[in-house]
Amino acid sequence: MSTLYTPFRYDYVGSFLRPAALKEARTGYEAGTITREELKAAEDAAIRDLVSKQKALGYHVITDGEFRRATWHLDFMWGFSGVGHHKTKEGLPFHGEQAMIDDTYLTGKVSLEGEHPFVEHYRFVKALEDADTVAKQTIPAPAQFLAQLTMPFARANTAKYYDDMQELVNDLVEGYHRVIRQLYDAGCRNIQFDDCTWGMLVDPAAKGIYMTDEKGLKKIQEQYLAINNRAIEGKPEDLVINTHICRGNYHSTFASRGAYDEVAAVLFAKENVNAFYLEYDDARSGGFAPLASVSGDKKVVLGLVTTKSPKLEVKESVIARIREAAKYVPLERLYLSPQCGFASCEIGNKLTEEEQWAKLKLVKEIAEEVWGTN
Numbered sequence: 281m282s283t284l285y286t287p288f289r290y291d292y293v294g295s296f297l298r299p300a301a302l303k304e305a306r307t308g309y310e311a312g313t314i315t316r317e318e319l320k321a322a323e324d325a326a327i328r329d330l331v332s333k334q335k336a337l338g339y340h341v342i343t344d345g346e347f348r349r350a351t352w353h354l355d356f357m358w359g360f361s362g363v364g365h366h367k368t369k370e371g372l373p374f375h376g377e378q379a380m381i382d383d384t385y386l387t388g389k390v391s392l393e394g395e396h397p398f399v400e401h402y403r404f405v406k407a408l409e410d411a412d413t414v415a416k417q418t419i420p421a422p423a424q425f426l427a428q429l430t431m432p433f434a435r436a437n438t439a440k441y442y443d444d445m446q447e448l449v450n451d452l453v454e455g456y457h458r459v460i461r462q463l464y465d466a467g468c469r470n471i472q473f474d475d476c477t478w479g480m481l482v483d484p485a486a487k488g489i490y491m492t493d494e495k496g497l498k499k500i501q502e503q504y505l506a507i508n509n510r511a512i513e514g515k516p517e518d519l520v521i522n523t524h525i526c527r528g529n530y531h532s533t534f535a536s537r538g539a540y541d542e543v544a545a546v547l548f549a550k551e552n553v554n555a556f557y558l559e560y561d562d563a564r565s566g567g568f569a570p571l572a573s574v575s576g577d578k579k580v581v582l583g584l585v586t587t588k589s590p591k592l593e594v595k596e597s598v599i600a601r602i603r604e605a606a607k608y609v610p611l612e613r614l615y616l617s618p619q620c621g622f623a624s625c626e627i628g629n630k631l632t633e634e635e636q637w638a639k640l641k642l643v644k645e646i647a648e649e650v651w652g653t654n
Contacts, residue, residue, distance in 0.1 A: 284414035285520045286470045287555045287581045287615045288340045290640075290647035293524050294418040294472065295352060295621025296345035297628045297636050302326040306626065323348050324404065331408045337640055341470070342413045344405045345623070352474055352529075352624040353420035354384050357428060359396045360455055362388035362441070384428060385437050390451040392458045399462045406467050417468050421475035421523060422456050422511040423504035432491045449507055456511035464519055471521045472557070473511075477504050478547055479527035479559070482538030501546045509552050522581075524557035527564060529587070529624040539566020544573035555579035560601070561586035561619035571608040580609050583619030585643050590631035592638055598646050616647045 305322035308314040349355040364387040405415040442448040
């Protein structure tokens, strides 16, 4: 078993652009022209090729690129009993474009019956590890799952099944404990919670989004912190759980904007993760001063290279930003990555696969120049 742990000096969030053959297979399956087994064979082939490219570039973390998913978060939720979904008619409001991802909602109490499908997904990637690489598993944060079921648009439906929101929280925590244990028993030692909730909370329109006031937003921060920490509580000592904080990533658009200042004292100081993968690719994320709230020996992965644009960053500018961040977190606890995945949803961002790999090559080059190590 690999003893490598994330993050690495040069790293990435997890999702990759779907190759054309995989997109064609998915379309064929949905149209009924190929079988589930044929789709899986296409996924397997695409993932093997992706991992070989990750290794060839010299990265030490491998993922399946989320190639078996439609979205970064909803497929995970669909693996639970009591969660239903259907094709959306309206989508979610992103800046400049509606995100056409499935409407997802409760159909009963939330529970995990048997093994979660993502565990088998993980086993496939783990089998591709070698002495220099380790597989990590990305899943939505518990707070993200809770938000999906308790945001204003979902409250009426969720209330059909839960008149006590604490009961819902308890069921979600129990489900996460089971998934984490299943992944651990399958050999996983690196889990990443992907979380857009903190980005929503710092948006200038947050009060309207949540239909609450400033005091209400503070209460929601504590609720999100509590469910994430409860899910982490009791994890095996040799299991690393990190988190990635995002503001939405769909077809090169975003859902929210705002600096980390308003959540730093809760998120950075109190969430019991090993490392924060943070979106910092443009002005939407604000400055580095909130990083002063990062407590203990927690690590910070600076997402300074954007996946939303094919334009390649200037190496010297990225290095200068790393030096600026080091005023708030020691350089030895800083790492580098793109700000998000390249395809949080199947549609992917607006760049080519060649441009995707150029971004990752640049991340590696910069990290080696700054830290002189992998």
